[in-house]
C-alpha cells in the first residue's frame with residue numbers, strides 16, 4: 001500500500017485541486033466555440049476509460065488528467081449558450097463556486113447534526129424560493145435530485161393526506177387494503193408524473209387523463225366532468241410549463257374544482273413555475289398558489305449544476321409523514337431543520353449551497369431578468385425561423401419553448417423534420433431534440449441558459465435554416 005504522510009496528502013490535494021481547476025477553466029474557456037455535441041463512438045470512450053482495474057493505484061493528478069483526456073470527447077457542451085435540448089440550464093459562476101465548495105466540504109445534508117450549515121442553507125434558500133414563487137410562506141421544502149423525485153415526494157405527501165382524511169394510514173398499512181385514490185392528470189402531463197404514480201404503487205393505468213387543448217393545457221370543463229363522476233380520495237396533477245409548448249394549465253379554475261371536490265392539487269412546474277418569479281410573466285401562473293404541492297427544478301432555469309430540484313408542500317405534516325425515516329441512532333430533536341424529512345433520501349449531497357449562491361448572486365431582479373430574457377430569446381428564435389419558407393412554428397411562444405416543423409416539397413414532412421434535426425445535431429452550431437406534438441414530428445427548442453445571447457440565437461437560427469435548405473437540395 002502506498003504510504004502517505006498527512007503532509008504528502010495535503011500536497012496531493014493542493015496539486016489535484018489546482019489541476020482540476022485548470023482543466024475546468026480550459027473547458028469553460030472553450031465552451032462557447034465547441035461543437036455542441038461532437039460525434040463520439042461509444043467504443044472509443046470505453047477504450048479510453050475502460051480496461052481492468054489495476055492492482056496499484058495512481059497519482060491523483062495523473063488520474064484527473066486521464067479522466068479529462070478520456071472523457072473529453074464524450075462531454076457535451078450542454079452548459080453552453082447554444083444547447084437547446086430537453087430543458088437544460090447552464091451554471092452561474094456563484095453556483096459553480098459553491099458547488100465546488102460543497103464537494104470540498106463533503107457535507108452530508110441529511111441531518112442538522114451532520115451539517116448545521118447545509119440545514120440552515122436549505123431553510124434559508126427554501127424560504128427565498130417560496131417568496132419568489134409566491135407560495136404559502138409556511139409551505140415545507142425539500143431539495144431533491146430533480147423534478148422527477150420532487151414529483152415523487154409531492155405525490156407521496158398527497159397519497160398520505162388524502163388517505164389520512166378517510167382514516168387510513170398508508171405508510172403503516174400499505175396500499176393493499178387502502179381505499180381507492182382517484183388520480184387525474186392532463187393529457188399533456190409530463191412523463192415523470194406517471195413515473196411517480198408508478199413508483200408509489202398507485203398504478204399508471206389508474207391515472208385518468210383529462211383532455212387538453214391545442215396548446216396542451218388541461219381543459220377545466222373536462223376536469224369538472226371527470227371529478228363529478230366520483231367521491232372519496234382524489235389527487236389532480238396540473239402543470240406549469242408543458243415540455244413542448246411551454247403552456248400553463250388554468251390553475252385558478254382547476255384549483256376551484258379541486259376545492260369543491262376536496263381533491264389534492266399538485267402542480268408540476270419543473271421549469272414553468274419560474275414564470276412566477278417575473279412580474280411580467282406572473283400572470284401565466286395565476287391561481288397556482290392555491291395548490292397543495294409544487295415541483296420546480298433548480299438545474300433547469302436557475303442555472304445551478306446538476307442535480308437540483310425542489311418540492312414544496314402546503315401541509316408540512318403530510319410531507320414529513322410521507323417520507324420521514326427514523327432509527328434509534330438517528331439524531332432526535334436537533335436544534336435545526338432536518339433536511340431528510342422532506343425528500344425520499346437519507347445521506348445526500350448538500351445541493352442547497354449552489355441554490356443559495358445562485359439566488360444571492362442574482363437577487364430578485366436578476367432572477368426575473370434571467371427568465372424574461374430567455375423568453376425574449378425564444379420569441380426571437382421563433383421570429384427568425386417562421387420568417388423562412390416552409391418552416392412552421394407550431395406553438396404560441398408564451399415562455400421559453402419553441403416547437404418547429406420543417407416542410408419539404410417532395411418528402412413526407414415528419415421524415416423531413418427528423419432529417420433536419422439530424423443535420424442540426426451533426427452540424428454542431430447548436431443542439432435541439434425532436435418530439436411528436438399532436439401526432440406530428442417537430443423539433444423542440446428550449447432556451448434556459450443564462451449565458452445565451454441574441455447573437456447565439458441568430459447564429460443558431462441561421463444554422464438551423466441552412467440545415468433545412470440543405471436537406472431540400
Ligand SMILES: Cc1ncc(COP(=O)(O)O)c(C=O)c1O
Nearest residue numbers: 087146147148190192243270297
Ligand atoms: C414539466 C416537467 N416535469 C418533470 C421533468 C423531469 O425533470 P428532471 O429531469 O429534473 O427529473 C421535466 C423535465 O424536463 C419537465 O419538463
